[in-house]
Amino acid sequence: MTKDLTLTLHGAARTVTGSCHEFTLGDRRILVDCGLFQGSRTLEGLNAGAFGFNPAKVDAVILTHAHIDHSGLLPRLVAEGFTGRIWCTQPTADLLEYMLADAGRIQEADTARRNRRRDRAGEDPFDPLYTEADAIAAWGQACPVELEEWFEPVPGIRARLWNAGHILGSASVELEAGGVRVLCSGDLGPDNKAFHADPEGPSGFDHVLCESTYGDRAREPMTIAGRRKVLEAEIRGALARGGNLVIPTFALERTQELLLDIAELMHAGAIPNVPVFIDSPLASQATRVFEKHAAELQDFTREQTFKQPGFHFVESVQESIRLNSVSGAIIMAASGMCEAGRIRHHLVHNLHKREATVLFVGYQAAGSLGRVILEGAGRVRISGEDVMVRATIRRIDSYSAHADQGELLDWISARAPIAGSLFLVHGEQGALEALRQLAQSRELGGTIVTPEIGESYVLPPAAPARRIKTGRTDLTEALGRDWQNSYAEFVTGLKRELSRIEDERERQKAVEAMRKVLDSYTHFRREKHGKRHH
Known part of the structure; x- marks a missing residue:
């Protein structure tokens, strides 16, 4: 009897985070990604819910990249019985050592902080989702492979990775199983991305899963030189107001891109040599991984790019607290969506100041604190404190590590012919629908599916996917503001x-x-x- 390849979506379906795609062939089971949900508190609550599968029965994980919304539930997966390998590129494995350990420390610290809050006195304490020790154990199961080289994560399923152009080490995942060819895009980078070549991959698939983060947004074409001019204007404007320029940034990739551009602007005399504080131990560690892989990176023209005299990598909590008295500086801190980490401390101390500027340079998921601030809230609540928003709020779109609508359509077109189904994942409803309509009008897939979390499909060769299980009906309220x-x-x-x-x-x-x-x-x-x- 022929075994059918099946797909079940456990995250990043009609929402951007929590990427986790389960493929089964008979009794073989692999996951592509196992990520953390980020956004509203209701959505984040899914991280503590039961997995939609038995972790002990998962044979292998193939990881597209190290971002936490793709890798952040690996420690919990391992703690609950997964013993297989986590296949990924070498740079991703190098980054995971720090990314997962940091995530474990944040889980422990944030849980302890919530339990100490006065408004929770007398209530049952929370437990962390996982610990730093769990995270280090998960990293120990990473198994690096080269791009474009076939490997067999489990008997009967073979795979290879293709450059996705998103961040250091990011990859799309090609699978061959049961006579079916499938490609999972992972997150795709835009054209003119610093450090990395444009996304690559073969053509002619039965089924393709494509991310849709910016499926409803067409950005103005922007070169790296043009992006630096925009950043120059924002920095000059912020310094003219007299306060700090606070940048919520992702520790991995976005921080390094900003440091590259700030260094070049300072070197050219386009901006003054003001102090730049990188207040994220994880960003410091990620930057060292970038330096380790410098020979593989584009646009990395100066060996001392990350070692400018004005760059100060802040490690200890005490050093971070001392920044409360700083003015007229650039402060970069994680997390990029303001949901955890030291950025929340800097927002408490800067949002209420009219002379301060907060500059967003990355995607803000629905329901996240960053999204609330960006949408014009007059007051926000941060770690139990009410904070007035008086600072100037600014945004730059040109630092996105995601392909925009046109680039996504070009990537899908380059995978043609798609004989079965095109699945649009990793996007909010508006982005998914806009991309679906355009992809359909251009006949880019046999059938186009915007699946829900919990849905399962049979993936036949050269024929549309067949849904065999409906999605979770209890998640509608979680996918956005709650x-x-x-x-x-x-x-x-x-x-x-x-x-x-x-x-x-x-x-x-x-x-x-x-x-x-x-x-x-x-x-x-x-x-x-x-x-x-x-």
Whole structure:
């Protein structure tokens, strides 16, 4: 009896993060990526939920790249029984040592911080999703392979990796199994990307999975020289305001791109030699990996690029805290979506200052703190504190490590013919639908699928995929802003709104009215629950 190749999507379906694609052939099972969900608190809550499979029965993982939304659940996978190899490029393996360990430390530190919060006194403590020790154990299972060389992660399934042009070590994954050819794009880089060649790959597949992060966005063509001119203008504008320029940045790749451009601008005399603080131990470690692979990188013209006199790599917490008194500097800190790490500390100390500038240089997932700030919030809640947003908020799109709409369509077209189905993954609903319509109008795939998390498909040779399991219906509210975003927005403005009621008695009535709404809803729920059990 012929074995069917099947695909189940456990993440990055109608959302950008949590990439995890399960392929099975008979009793063989591999994962392409095993990433962390990032965004709203509801979405992040999925990270602690049960896997949609038994980790002990997974034979191998093929990892497209080291970003946490693709690799960040590997420590938990290993802690729950996965013993196989994690196949990836050598640069990805080098980066994982630091990326996963840092993720483990963040899990432990953030959990300890949440448990210490006064508003949680007396409640059951949280446990970290995984520990630094779990993360190091996962890194120990990494198995490097060369680009474009076939390997067999499990008997009956062979694979090879192709440059994806996204970040250092990133790859697309080609699979051959059960007479079927499949390509998973991973994350694809744009044209004119610093450090890396444009994405590559073969053509003629049965099924293709393509990321869709910017499926609804067409950027103006931008050279590296043009990008530097935009950055120059932003830095000069921020310094003219007199405060700090705070840049939430991803420790891996985005930090190194910014340092490359800032170094070149300083070298050319285009911007003054102001101090630049890289407040991320992970960014420091990732930068050393870049230096290790310097011979493989494009645009790396000066050996001392990352060693400018004005560049200060901040390691200790004490050094980070001392930046509270700095003004007129550039402060780069992770995480890029402001969801964890030292950037939250710098936002608390700079967002309320009119002379400060916050510059976003990367994608901000729906529901993330970065997205809330970027969309114009007047107040935000950070680690239990209400913070007024008075700083100038700016954004540069030209640093994206993702292909835009036109580049995605070009990549899909270059994979033709696609005899079966084109799956559009790793995108929010608007991006997916825009890309789907264009791909359909250009007849780029036999059938075009925008799957949901939890759906399973049979992948036959030279024929459309057949859905054999429906997706999870309980995730609609998680894929975007959730009630906790709304709560934070409401509570940060509540005191101000109440203070506008001049009469003390009327203000008290307003508080009582709000309490009655909550009490009536609680009473309604109790009655409804009681009727259900009678």
